[in-house]
Amino acid sequence: MGGTVNQGMGARRSSWLAGAAALAIALAAACGGGDKAPPAETAAAPDTLLPAPAESLLTQDSASVSIRRGMALLVATRDSLPSHAGNELHCTSCHLDKGRKPFGNPWVGVANRYPAQWTRTGTTVTLEDRVNDCFRRSLNGKPLNAGSAEMRDILAYLTWLSKDLPKGPHKGLGVDSIAPIAPDTVRGKTQFAMYCSRCHGADGQSGKNLGIVNPGPPLWGKGSFSIGSGMARSRIIAAFVHHHMPFDAPGFVADSISYDVAGFVLSRPRPDFPGKELDWPAGDAPADLPYKTNAQAKGVPPKP
Numbered sequence: 001m002g003g004t005v006n007q008g009m010g011a012r013r014s015s016w017l018a019g020a021a022a023l024a025i026a027l028a029a030a031c032g033g034g035d036k037a038p039p040a041e042t043a044a045a046p047d048t049l050l051p052a053p054a055e056s057l058l059t060q061d062s063a064s065v066s067i068r069r070g071m072a073l074l075v076a077t078r079d080s081l082p083s084h085a086g087n088e089l090h091c092t093s094c095h096l097d098k099g100r101k102p103f104g105n106p107w108v109g110v111a112n113r114y115p116a117q118w119t120r121t122g123t124t125v126t127l128e129d130r131v132n133d134c135f136r137r138s139l140n141g142k143p144l145n146a147g148s149a150e151m152r153d154i155l156a157y158l159t160w161l162s163k164d165l166p167k168g169p170h171k172g173l174g175v176d177s178i179a180p181i182a183p184d185t186v187r188g189k190t191q192f193a194m195y196c197s198r199c200h201g202a203d204g205q206s207g208k209n210l211g212i213v214n215p216g217p218p219l220w221g222k223g224s225f226s227i228g229s230g231m232a233r234s235r236i237i238a239a240f241v242h243h244h245m246p247f248d249a250p251g252f253v254a255d256s257i258s259y260d261v262a263g264f265v266l267s268r269p270r271p272d273f274p275g276k277e278l279d280w281p282a283g284d285a286p287a288d289l290p291y292k293t294n295a296q297a298k299g300v301p302p303k304p
Contacts, residue, residue, distance in 0.1 A: 039091045050108040050172050052100050052161050063156070070157030071098060073150060077139065081150060086141035087271070088206060088223035094138060094231060097245060099161055102172030103243050109170060111155075111162035122281040127155060137228040138227060140271045177235045178242055178255050178290070183263025191261050195246060195253055204268060220268030227290055228273025238262040 055071075058064040073080045075098060077090035092098060099107030114127040125133075131154055132143035144151040192204070199207045199216035205223060207215030218224040225231050231240070242258035244250050253261070276291050283295035 008080045035193060050100050050102055050106050051164050053164060054193075063099045066153045066156040067160045068157075070153035071154070073154055074098070074157065081141075084135055084141045084144060084150075085139045087139055087218070087225065089139055089217045089225060091134065091139075091214050093217045094225075094240075099158075101176065101244070103176040103239070104239075105175055106173060107158050107161050109162050109165040111159040112165065112167045119235075119282065119284055127158065131155070131158075137273055138225045138231065140222075140226045140273075145198060154193075175236050176243065177237045178239045178258065180235060181238075181256050181259040183234065183238075183259040185260070185267050187257075188260035188262070188264030188267075191253075191257050192264050195257075196261065199246065204265065219265050220270050222271060224270050226271040226273040228276045228279070232270070232290050233286065234259065234262045234266060234290075235286070236288075237265065 002214050007288055058067060067260040074091040077092075078085045078088060079090075094105050095101075095107055096104030099105075099110075110130075114130065115124050117123075118125045119124040128146055128151060130150065135141045135143050144154075163247070164263055193202065196204075196216070196219075197207075198210070199212065200219050201207045201210065201215075206218045231237050238255070238261075242251070242253055242255055245253060277294050277297075279285065279293050280289075281293075281295055283298070285293050285294075285296060
């Protein structure tokens with residue numbers, strides 16, 4: 001779910017909220033939910049950016065040029081690296097505000113956390129490994145060569161973005177999960193039409209034909225993320241929806257609605273990811289994983 005706030009949306013925020021609230025009230029009544037729009041049970045992520053260097057501090061030296069190019073590759077991935085991006089997403093579809101948004105899969109601080117032990121692979125991975133994992137899973141594409149200029153520039157941006165954040169835990173990293181709720185995909189389909197279709201299209205194939213600036217990316221089908229992506233997990237996409245969607249009214253969508261929308265979106269077809277059965281070899285796969293692993297097939301239960 002990506003892009004930036006569409007031009008002119010801020011001016012329409014109040015009128016849209018009023019209309020959305022009316023629709024939510026109508027839906028709640030139709031579903032036996034009373035006469036009030038469902039509240040947002042969990043506070044939305046703050047609309048501030050994590051501490052990171054200002055782009056205005058970049059100069060014309062070679063290091064700054066590399067950082068700028070890395071940022072550009074992450075913002076316009078599909079156009080800049082078409083041989084490596086296999087769908088219609090770009091990196092900032094899931095890493096909001098160029099990786100600075102709290103709980104929006106931020107890149108701030110990420111360079112300080114690698115190398116690290118990763119339970120999904122059961123191995124120690126580098127930052128290069130994580131970048132390429134996203135190319136393979138989220139972009140349904142091909143990894144970059146480790147020594148390529150493109151990888152060098154992307155790492156330069158991620159390292160620069162992380163330089164002001166000390167090592168250790170910090171609030172705002174990751175996505176920030178919300179308590180699991182069983183989704184109603186029928187309700188989710190209706191709620192998708194209410195809250196999401198104006199940017200992602202009624203068919204979920206992106207709003208690029210809606211005449212808006214920076215339309216939302218495809219959420220299912222061959223142009224979207226693979227089943228092996230982190231976004232294919234219900235707790236991650238539900239938290240992302242609740243905290244950040246719609247862009248001009250983040251936090252308006254309640255936890256329960258977020259799970260309904262997530263359930264509907266994840267019920268739709270999307271690209272497979274060969275080799276996914278090898279994930280979480282120690283058997284500690286998360287409970288919302290949408291596929292079975294070899295460890296699970298051996299009887300190892302998922303973690304709560």
